[in-house]
Amino acid sequence: MKLRDIVKVVEGVVLTRNTDLDMEIDRACGADLMSDVLSFAKERALLLTGLTNPQVVRTAEMADIAAIVFVRGKLPPQETIALAEEKGIPLIAAKYTMFEMCGRLYKAGMGSCDFVGES
Amino acid sequence: MTAIPEITKVQELIYELKIEQVMSRPVITVTPDTRIDQLKEILRVNRISGVPVVQGSKLVGIISIEDLIKALERGEMHSTVGEKMSRQVITVNAHDSVVEAVKRFEEHGVGRLPVLDSSGQLVGILTSGDITRGLLHAIGLGYHQEEIRRYRASHIFEDISSDRTSLILCYHIPARELQKAGEASSKIKKALYRLGAQPGFARRVAIAAYEAEMNLIIHTLHGGDLIAEIHPDKVRLLAVDDGPGIPDIQQAMQPGFSTAPDWIRSLGFGAGMGLLNIKRCSDQMMLDSQVGVGTRLEVLFYLKEEAVLGEHLSSTS
Numbered sequence: 515m516k517l518r519d520i521v522k523v524v525e526g527v528v529l530t531r532n533t534d535l536d537m538e539i540d541r542a543c544g545a546d547l548m549s550d551v552l553s554f555a556k557e558r559a560l561l562l563t564g565l566t567n568p569q570v571v572r573t574a575e576m577a578d579i580a581a582i583v584f585v586r587g588k589l590p591p592q593e594t595i596a597l598a599e600e601k602g603i604p605l606i607a608a609k610y611t612m613f614e615m616c617g618r619l620y621k622a623g624m625g626s627c628d629f630v631g632e633s
Numbered sequence: 634m635t636a637i638p639e640i641t642k643v644q645e646l647i648y649e650l651k652i653e654q655v656m657s658r659p660v661i662t663v664t665p666d667t668r669i670d671q672l673k674e675i676l677r678v679n680r681i682s683g684v685p686v687v688q689g690s691k692l693v694g695i696i697s698i699e700d701l702i703k704a705l706e707r708g709e710m711h712s713t714v715g716e717k718m719s720r721q722v723i724t725v726n727a728h729d730s731v732v733e734a735v736k737r738f739e740e741h742g743v744g745r746l747p748v749l750d751s752s753g754q755l756v757g758i759l760t761s762g763d764i765t766r767g768l769l770h771a772i773g774l775g776y777h778q779e780e781i782r783r784y785r786a787s788h789i790f791e792d793i794s795s796d797r798t799s800l801i802l803c804y805h806i807p808a809r810e811l812q813k814a815g816e817a818s819s820k821i822k823k824a825l826y827r828l829g830a831q832p833g834f835a836r837r838v839a840i841a842a843y844e845a846e847m848n849l850i851i852h853t854l855h856g857g858d859l860i861a862e863i864h865p866d867k868v869r870l871l872a873v874d875d876g877p878g879i880p881d882i883q884q885a886m887q888p889g890f891s892t893a894p895d896w897i898r899s900l901g902f903g904a905g906m907g908l909l910n911i912k913r914c915s916d917q918m919m920l921d922s923q924v925g926v927g928t929r930l931e932v933l934f935y936l937k938e939e940a941v942l943g944e945h946l947s948s949t950s
Contacts, residue, residue: 549906552840553913557832565901572815573901576822576839578832 515539515624517581517604520560523622524583524615526608529595533604539580541625544616548573555579556627562615566590571597571605579603585612646771647764652734653727655767656748656757662687663696665715669704672696672714685747685755686718692747692755694718724749727756731767734759787829790865800828800863806849808856811900818842821861821870828863830936837914838868838934844907845872845930851897853877853928870915870932878924886912886920 518535521528528535542560545551548569551561557578563570566588574582581604584590589607590598598605608615620626662685663672676682676698683697696718704710704717725734725746734746738761748757790798802824804817822839830838842859849857849872857874879885886908893903912918915932922928 546901547904547906548901549844549904549910551901552844553906553910557836563901567900569811569814569900569902572819572843576815576818576836576843578836 515622519622520581520583520619520624521606523618524606524608524610526583526606529590529605529607530599530603532599537580537604539624541627542616542619543627544585544612551579552577554627559627560619560624562612562619564588564612566594568594568597570594571601571603574598574603575601581606583608583615585610585615642772642775643768646768647732647735648730650731650767650771651727652725652729652731652748652759653757655731655763656727656759657763658757660685660747660755660758662755663714664688665693665713665718667714668710669701669712669714669717670710673701673710676701683745685722685758686714687755690754692722692724692749692753694720695722695745695747697744722747725759726751731764734764783827783829786827789828798865800824802861802863804846804859806846806856806859808853809850810856811850814847814850815843817859818846821859824861824863825868834934834936838870841911841914841932841934842870844911845870845932847902848872848907848930849874851893851903857928866936868934868936870930870934872930873927875927876925878926878928879920879922880924882920882922 515538516535517533517537517539520539521535539558539560541556542562543551543555544562545555546564548565551573555561555577558580560581560583561574561579562583562585564585566584570582571594573579582598584605584607587607587609590605595605610618661675661679661681663675665686665688672684675684683695685692686694686696694715696714700717700719704712723737723741723743723746725737725748727748727750737743737746744760746759747755748759750756789800802821804820806817818839821842822835825835825838838861842861846859849859853874854876855874857872860871860873862869862871884890887905888909889905891903891905897903908920911930911932916935917933919931920928
């Protein structure tokens with residue numbers, strides 16, 4: 515699934531500059547615990563989270579997360595956006611809750627981080 | 634879009650490259666006495682669309698295929714270049730950067746710019762095609778140099794001979810300084826890539842380093858050191874601090890056990906998964922701690938078993 519389509523499905527806005535909307539992402543995970551992201555998220559996954567501090571981007575960097583979606587209309591501080599741009603990790607904000615967002619993406623065919631072989 | 638960084642690189646280059654590096658030379662010229670039908674042959678044979686006009690060693694005009702077509706339409710093929718040329722010649726200096734030429738092309742809408750040296754002598758000619766070729770060549774060159782640099786970095790252990798060679802990266806991690814949290818781990822990850830590590834391996838080390846770095850920030854009294862020892866066949870990660878120490882290591886290793894304060898939990902950390910996560914990412918983990926003395930965490934990652942480990946991970950998770 516292209517990032518462009520993900521943005522459409524979650525009705526989000528892209529917050530980072532120079533974002534490659536043709537980037538392919540095949541699986542996603544939702545988490546507010548960064549340690550969870552570090553332990554179960556798979557590389558090149560989309561991260562949905564309610565946290566907006568720069569540590570989210572750091573975590574994404576370490577875990578090779580492809581892009582981050584902030585749920586419930588939360589907007590990250592400028593330092594988070596700056597770090598994401600530096601690391602080349604796209605940031606997207608959308609108004610829906612985590613549950614709604616996951617449901618929309620799952621319905622649209624997004625894979626999960628539970629079944630690696632199928633992604 | 635993805636093309637943006639490339640454009641930035643090109644933008645850099647048009648300032649760096651000098652016109653003399655991209656211009657064509659020697660220059661094909663004509664004199665004011667050259668007849669238009671002779672000019673037609675010169676343009677055709679050399680497959681060019683315009684030439685500077687010189688008299689003696691002086692640049693006196695420029696004539697292009699457009700002027701030739703006009704003369705053809707009017708049946709004036711026997712007239713001379715001197716009658717049909719443009720006398721107002723826009724030129725550039727050989728020592729100027731390419732960006733000057735780009736500006737002049739834009740301003741005047743000309744197809745070619747005669748290039749003069751500092752004494753006003755005609756030394757070359759520049760078309761937008763020359764600039765494109767020059768830029769492509771420079772980008773190719775830069776790419777090649779980057780490849781060589783990367784190759785050298787990834788073969789550093791072959792080039793340096795000793796019984797045991799390693800690269801040691803030391804970072805001091807201050808306690809409770811969240812602004813910089815993750816910087817050391819980021820640098821370790823970057824160094825591993827630089828040394829030719831596969832993404833999966835670099836990721837394992839980076840995740841463990843990051844958890845260890847967060848632990849030093851969250852739990853220590855005075856911060857600690859995060860050390861990555863990079864060997865040809867393994868990476869040893871050390872996190873050392875001088876207290877407070879862990880009273881019960883077995884308890885600390887329980888999933889969900891945490892002594893992290895609320896402020897760190899609100900950032901998504903301190904859920905009691907850190908040590909387990911480090912263990913999961915590594916091939917070997919040793920944790921020593923004494924209350925009042927400090928904690929020493931040693932983690933090993935073996936490079937050669939990477940392929941096997943990758944298969945193992947994907948079949949069980």
